[in-house]
Structure formats: C-alpha cells, structure tokens
Amino acid sequence: MTIYTIGFTQKTAERFFTLLKDHQVQLLVDIRLNNKSQLAGFTKGEDLGYFLRELCRCKYVHCKEYAPTKEILDAYKKKHIDWDGYVSQYLPLMERHQAAKKFLERFSEYERVCLLCSEPTPERCHRRLLAELIQKAGPGISVQHL
Numbered sequence: 001m002t003i004y005t006i007g008f009t010q011k012t013a014e015r016f017f018t019l020l021k022d023h024q025v026q027l028l029v030d031i032r033l034n035n036k037s038q039l040a041g042f043t044k045g046e047d048l049g050y051f052l053r054e055l056c057r058c059k060y061v062h063c064k065e066y067a068p069t070k071e072i073l074d075a076y077k078k079k080h081i082d083w084d085g086y087v088s089q090y091l092p093l094m095e096r097h098q099a100a101k102k103f104l105e106r107f108s109e110y111e112r113v114c115l116l117c118s119e120p121t122p123e124r125c126h127r128r129l130l131a132e133l134i135q136k137a138g139p140g141i142s143v144q145h146l
Contacts, residue, residue: 001104003134004114005127006146011120013042013051019146021056025114027107028052028060031127032117033067043116066099066115066130083124090126091133099130100137114146121145 004023008016020028028048035045042051049060068076068090076086094100107113119125122145131143 001108001110001138001141002112003131003141003143004112004146005117005122005125005131005143006114007117007119007121007125007127008041008043009118009120016042017051017055020052020058020114023112023114023144023146025056025058025112027110027113028058028116029066029103029107029113030060030062030116031064031066031130032062033064033070033073035062043118065097066094066103066126068126069093086126087129090129094130094133100133103130103134104138 004025006016006019030048045062052058052060072086072089075081115127115131117125117127122128128145135141135143
C-alpha cells in the first residue's frame with residue numbers, strides 16, 4: 001500500500017485533482033475535523049466526493065476519528081501550545097484509538113490511499129503524523145506527500 005498525503009490550501013482545483021489522478025489514488029480519506037466550511041472551497045464534503053468520482057474515479061470517505069480533537073486544534077491555532085505540544089497530544093490520542101491498526105483493517109483492499117487535510121505542506125500537519133503511524137504499523141507501506 002502507498003499512503004499519499006495532500007493538503008488543498010494553496011492549490012488550484014486543477015492542480016489538486018491532477019495530482020490525485022496522476023498518482024491513481026483509489027481512495028481519498030478526509031481526516032479534517034470539519035469538511036463543510038465555506039473556506040474549504042472545492043473540497044467541501046459532498047462536492048469533493050462528486051468531483052473525485054467524476055474526475056479521478058476515486059472513492060471518498062470522511063473520517064473524523066483521525067482528526068485532532070477540537071480542543072487540540074483550538075489550542076494550537078490560538079498558540080496555547082506549539083507544534084511539539086500538538087504532537088504530544090495528537091499521537092497518544094491516535095495510539096489510544098488504535099488508529100493505524102483500524103485504518104489498515106478498514107482500507108486494506110486499496111493499494112493507493114490519500115490522506116487529505118488543509119495544510120499546504122505536511123511538515124506541521126497531522127496527516128503526516130498519521131501516515132507515519134500507519135507506515136510503522138504495516139509492512140511494505142510507503143508514504144509520499146503530494
């Protein structure tokens with residue numbers, strides 16, 4: 001399995017969907033806490049599912065269980081915690097919920113899965129953290145950031 005990650009911020013719709021299509025992503029797993037915001041533009045929940053199906057022949061699922069809690073996200077956005085504080089709260093949350101194991105059980109039929117969040121780059125985004133957890137949990141899993 002290859003786990004791709006992508007953020008939609010600072011990407012045009014054309015760039016976003018071309019990346020997914022070029023990498024033959026079979027399933028996009030939306031790991032945002034909220035996928036209905038007006039700020040989400042072309043990646044709003046129901047619209048995104050339609051675009052993926054029609055443009056990329058890709059399935060879509062929104063999985064809030066892989067998102068940080070509202071409390072973690074708010075503390076980070078309001079600068080009450082730094083990135084290290086965010087990581088020290090997010091990773092134990094995912095480990096308690098056995099996120100990597102459940103992800104692999106649920107999506108094992110797919111060879112090319114992409115994790116979606118809003119951050120333009122993976123360095124300070126939970127999608128990278130989750131992808132790394134999944135990679136550690138399963139043999140032969142590669143991670144690529146789009």
